[in-house]
Amino acid sequence: MARNPTRGMNRRGLLAAAVTLPFLFGPALPFLKPKQAKAQTDPLPSWNDGANKRAITDFVARVTQHGGPDFVPPAERIATFDNDGTLWVEHPMYVQLAFALDRVKALAPMHPEWRDTQPFKAVLEGDMKTLGAAGDHGTAALVMATHAGMTTEEFQKIVTDWLATARDARFKRPYTELSYQPMIELLSYLRANGFKTFIVSGGGVEFMRPWTERVYGVPPEQVIGSSIKTRFQMRDGRPEIFRLPEMNFVDDKAGKPVGINEFIGRRPIAAFGNSDGDLEMLQWTTMSECVRLGLIVHHTDAEREYAYDRDTSFGRLDKALDAAPLNHWLVVDMKNDWKKIFAFE
């Protein structure tokens, strides 16, 4: 038996053996080249082979090995992903900011006073310098004017309609197509290995929920994000939830572990980010006695996407980049680690 491992196999078994034991057949079966066989089973085909890809698959193998020292039961396989810059593009500005600017323009006819009020005036005049100088206070004013004052169902429709028509200026594509193919593969790979995948983003939770299931396979109840306050009310005998112009929760920096605890109630075993906004989430996830995975997406590819880290207003990566080697976090080099960035390439 040992000398003839194919004895007793049917045709399907022979094909499987040809795939797993290609050295036995080699050139005799040119239609089953090892490369092809590998492409069929590689769960991360858009990732180049290398230390980072290997570290990911090694981690998954360890925590899913029944009886192994690092085994984690499926219920505890919680993985958290930042969104902007980790799962989709965040340059030249956060997509949600592009949405807010478009909404200001769309609503301007109903707000003649905006022509003389900052930061609305700057938005309407395309004066990005003044807008940038308005800082967090200015951004908050834009968010409240465009994200509050309607029901949750109305807001969901506004977001869905906008995403259906808005196009990124550089790629001329819907923003949802600017999601990173290697990360979508990673989400699927983790789920196929019993993980529950969550988004934990500084972005608005109700801006993400209408499309995360379709784009990332992450259902609304597994999306955690920043939020404004809401109020339950009856209007004309119908119940509704109304969005109020007041911050409720900022899911960024130290707010991320707080949000994870509040919404999930378990500590993740793997976390994925790309900026200093993810530092505390990575610390909370990985600073443990057990095997954990922390990963930072480093934007290094100006040609296919963008190149930035310490010096940017959107997705600044500075402290977390310094903390990565000390904490054994993987730093993914988009240019060298990813064969493909977008599905449409």
Added chain:
Amino acid sequence: MARNPTRGMNRRGLLAAAVTLPFLFGPALPFLKPKQAKAQTDPLPSWNDGANKRAITDFVARVTQHGGPDFVPPAERIATFDNDGTLWVEHPMYVQLAFALDRVKALAPMHPEWRDTQPFKAVLEGDMKTLGAAGDHGTAALVMATHAGMTTEEFQKIVTDWLATARDARFKRPYTELSYQPMIELLSYLRANGFKTFIVSGGGVEFMRPWTERVYGVPPEQVIGSSIKTRFQMRDGRPEIFRLPEMNFVDDKAGKPVGINEFIGRRPIAAFGNSDGDLEMLQWTTMSECVRLGLIVHHTDAEREYAYDRDTSFGRLDKALDAAPLNHWLVVDMKNDWKKIFAFE
């Protein structure tokens, strides 16, 4: 064919026909009585047959019937359950209040000042009348003194240790055994039909999460409740989440639909409660054009459990009881609808 429905069936098919068409065989096959066949498949064995049980199974049949007019895809089959008085006992007081009182006694040696400070003095002296008169303000003081000032991991251990040893005075049982068997069957039945079951309780979320998976099959990330604020911090190089003496979210009354929207981001299609604290959740769930299920557990069995509704401090059911017939919510009569209340009976 129509005249002989059993033609072409194998033995197994014949047996199935005997079960589904008992009138054809009747006394000829006494070993396959309809009653036996039914008992084996009844997903709600602790529920007496009747209009309420039938309405529940009819609802589930309708929303799960592929191609039917009321079909709801599995991803949207969200069911929300109140906890106190709906899934477990809330008399003579909420279990969490019993926990807080025990904690005050346990912590009293470190707080000599409590001997002269209300409401702590009343707790230590067993003076329930004074304690009751202290109202919400007094309760809040007890909660902050016993639920804050430690990490989330420490609090989880305190709750787990307490539940392992504390016993209800009347039933002499651990509180987790005072969960309602018919409701546990209902949770399982819904999950078996593709529903995702959530707890939406006025109780503290971190008081529930340590045991809801074991007792109800509901994992921590599907438990929504009231919460106090927390802070992420590093202590001796280790990350932790520290519980602060300040309310964060009150998941009761109009807070329930707000919490459902914030944590789940979808509108439930079925909701289960027992008090006025669940009124808005029931409205938000059922006031829809589509087929929805609202259910109120009515405490009518003083012998096996407790009997109360409009006139009680814990689980007052008044407005929601009046609203039930107008909204076609089922009102479960515990005495007559439930064969068994607790598993240990």
